[in-house]
Amino acid sequence: MRTAAIRATSLLLLLALWETAGRFWLDPLLLPPPSDVATRFRELSGTGELWTHVAASLGRVIVGYAVGSAIGIVLGCVIGAVPVMRDFFSLPIRFFRSVNPLALVPLMILWFGVGELSKVILIAYLVAIVVLYNTALGIETIPADRVRAGRCFGLKGIGLFVRVIVPAAAPGILTGLRLGVGFAVLVVIGAEMIGASEGVGYFILLGRQYVAIDDIFVGLLSLGAMGVLLNQVFLLVRDRLLRRYVRTTLYGS
Amino acid sequence: MFPPSVSGRVTRQILSVVVLIALWQLVSWLTGDRALVPPVQDLLAKLLDMMASLELPTHALDSLRRVLVAFAFGASGGMILGFAASAVRPLWTFLEVPLDFIRSVPPIGFVPLAIAWFGIGEFSKYLVIAYLTVIVVAFGTVAGVRQVDQTRIRAARCMGLSGWRLFRHIVIPSASRGIIGSLHLSLGLSFISLVAVEIIGSTSGLGFVIMDSRLLLQTDRMIVSIVAIGVLGIVTVLVFDLLLRLMGLARFMR
Numbered sequence: 001m002r003t004a005a006i007r008a009t010s011l012l013l014l015l016a017l018w019e020t021a022g023r024f025w026l027d028p029l030l031l032p033p034p035s036d037v038a039t040r041f042r043e044l045s046g047t048g049e050l051w052t053h054v055a056a057s058l059g060r061v062i063v064g065y066a067v068g069s070a071i072g073i074v075l076g077c078v079i080g081a082v083p084v085m086r087d088f089f090s091l092p093i094r095f096f097r098s099v100n101p102l103a104l105v106p107l108m109i110l111w112f113g114v115g116e117l118s119k120v121i122l123i124a125y126l127v128a129i130v131v132l133y134n135t136a137l138g139i140e141t142i143p144a145d146r147v148r149a150g151r152c153f154g155l156k157g158i159g160l161f162v163r164v165i166v167p168a169a170a171p172g173i174l175t176g177l178r179l180g181v182g183f184a185v186l187v188v189i190g191a192e193m194i195g196a197s198e199g200v201g202y203f204i205l206l207g208r209q210y211v212a213i214d215d216i217f218v219g220l221l222s223l224g225a226m227g228v229l230l231n232q233v234f235l236l237v238r239d240r241l242l243r244r245y246v247r248t249t250l251y252g253s
Numbered sequence: 254m255f256p257p258s259v260s261g262r263v264t265r266q267i268l269s270v271v272v273l274i275a276l277w278q279l280v281s282w283l284t285g286d287r288a289l290v291p292p293v294q295d296l297l298a299k300l301l302d303m304m305a306s307l308e309l310p311t312h313a314l315d316s317l318r319r320v321l322v323a324f325a326f327g328a329s330g331g332m333i334l335g336f337a338a339s340a341v342r343p344l345w346t347f348l349e350v351p352l353d354f355i356r357s358v359p360p361i362g363f364v365p366l367a368i369a370w371f372g373i374g375e376f377s378k379y380l381v382i383a384y385l386t387v388i389v390v391a392f393g394t395v396a397g398v399r400q401v402d403q404t405r406i407r408a409a410r411c412m413g414l415s416g417w418r419l420f421r422h423i424v425i426p427s428a429s430r431g432i433i434g435s436l437h438l439s440l441g442l443s444f445i446s447l448v449a450v451e452i453i454g455s456t457s458g459l460g461f462v463i464m465d466s467r468l469l470l471q472t473d474r475m476i477v478s479i480v481a482i483g484v485l486g487i488v489t490v491l492v493f494d495l496l497l498r499l500m501g502l503a504r505f506m507r
Contacts, residue, residue, distance in 0.1 A: 003346055010347035030370065087265040092273055098487050102361065102448040103460065103479045106467040110475070111289065186359040186445070193361065193453060194464075201361070205453075208365035216366050220358055227357040 032214040037221070040214040054222055056198040060116065060191075061184045061230070064123025068184075069177055072128040076135025076173070081165065086140065093133055101126050101183055102190045114195035122191060126183045131176035138172020139165060174238060181230050189223065200226065291473040299473040308462070309477070313485055316451065316458040320443045320489065323379045327386025327443075328436055334387065335394020335432075345395055356388045360442075361449035373454045382446040386439040393435020397428030429505040433497065437506075440493055444486040459485070 015034050022033030032040070044050040079085045079093075104122060112118035142165060150164035192201025200223050207215030274293055281290040291299070303309040338345035363381050371377035401424055409423045451460020459482040466475035497506060 006343055006346040007350050011350060013347075014351060084265065087262045088269045088272075091266050091269050095483075098483045099479060100444060100448045100482050100486065102445060102452060103463055103482055106452065106463050107472070107475055107479060110467055110470070110472060182359075186361065189359050190361050190449065190452070193365075204362055204365050208369050211369060213366070213369055216369065220362050220366065223362045224354050224358040227359070228354070231357070 029211075030213060032217060037214050037217045041218050041221070044215075044218055050203075050218065050222065053198055053200050053203040053219075054226065056196075057188050057192065057200045058226065060119045060188050060199070061123060064120045064188075065127050065180060065184050067120070068124035068127030069131050069180060071124065072131025072176065072180075073135055073173060075128070076132040076176070077139060077161075077166070077169075079132065080136035080139030080169065081161070086136065089136075093129070093136075096129050097133060101187050105187065105190045105194050109191070109195045119188060119191045119196070122187055123184045126187055127180035130179045130183060131173070134176030134179070135169060135173045138169035138175075141172070142168040170242065174242065178231075178234060178238075181234055182227075185223075185227050185230065288470065289472055291476065295473050296476055300477050303474065303477060309481060312457060312459050312462050312478075313481060316447055316460065316482065317485060317489065319375070319378055319382060319450070319458065320440075320447050323382035323446075324386055324440055324443050326379065327383035327439065328390050330383070331387040331390025331435070331439070332394050332432065335391040336398070338391065339395050339398035348391075352388050352391065356385070356392075359449075360385050360446040361453070364449055364453040368454050378450045378455065381450050382443050385442055385446055389439040389442065390432070390435045393431045393438075394428060397431025397435075398424060400431060401427040426505075429502065433502065433505045437490070437494065440490055441486065444482070444489075448482060 018031075019033040019035060022028050022031040022036070028036060041050070079089050104125075108118040108122045112121055146164060146168055147160070150160050155163055188199070189201035189204075192199035193205045196202045200219055204216055204219035204223070207213065207219055277290075278292050281287065281292040284290045287295060300309070334348075338348060360381060363384070367377040367381045371380065405423055405427065406419070409419055414422060447458070448460045448463075451458040452464045455461045459478045462478040463475050463482075466472070466478065494506070497503070
């Protein structure tokens, strides 16, 4: 309760500080005070301009994420469960994981054009790599006793895989899926800044070209809100539907 | 779960590289456009070319300097902030929510703002790379300090330790695991911010070479630079870990 009070005061204080700094101390064009940003936000959302950009970014993230996570889970299960595959893919996975995600944006645009395809492929690829890695790791590190126990109950083949291995690997899969959300948002903004005609990244860069810093702030705030929203949706789905698979650690889940 | 087979492991790993290269060559041949998907021999030739002309080392050094300077300032700032906020609890309650929100915005979003505020010079680049390190290390430090066993502190107090010596001999060692973990993480993240900064507004560094190659449609130069920045990132993190180990901090690392 006391913490909540301090937090609320802190936010109000921060906004007040920002307001005074922007209005009286610095140039309001350079540091637009919160009231100006709020006005600009109302304007942009009133005309629907902001929502077009947010919808474009969200659409790309959702499609790319869905494709990438599906591919990542399937491949990760196969690679994690078959020792030969694991050896075979260990070096390539290490290589692709170490490639800088943003560095790939120009290459993807060069290969697949400035349209939707390059963005969706890039997001899907990055999500697939991180999900694949964590899924394979999750399956690899299942305690042997759990598999033996499953066998004792007469499970084998597909039954063993679905009833024992996948649930035991679920915490690893969920870790990968959560990291994937961050990568997807990061890279969609990069792709939109380099080659796009709509999207939050494009909108922010446009704000810089017109030196409209209030626009940049509106863009950044919607970007942060988007990240928080996607993360919360992820946590909600995880805790509602997949609660028993969440790995509890010293730090909480 | 499945016992690893040692025999043939190396063979399979070598095989995977061979297959990967063969696949690349096949794709290159199928697209029939050496400029768009350059075969491996073209990439190697380009690599030698860029080494000989010193283009690659020069830009790699620029990138490395940006990361190292920003990381040094960011990590120091993050630790100072983290320890200060641990000592003065209300300060952290005050900062936690705004910092968490800023952390959830991808660093590339801040590049246009930094350029608008501080121009396209080196300062804005350092700032964009460093701010995330400050936040990540501050969170790591606060978490580390929070984990310090209260019994240890009481025990040390009983033995007469207080103030700076308590901090130096009890708090810092106990919080080291959290701090070092966050340093390791933020060094890796610094390379993502680095590329963000260099592909949006820069005239040097490997990220700039990647963007420049896009405008000139030089796929071979672009791919060499992409791989180079990946290698630079891995090597830097490895060297950092090695340095920590040499400093005798291995017991605080996972």
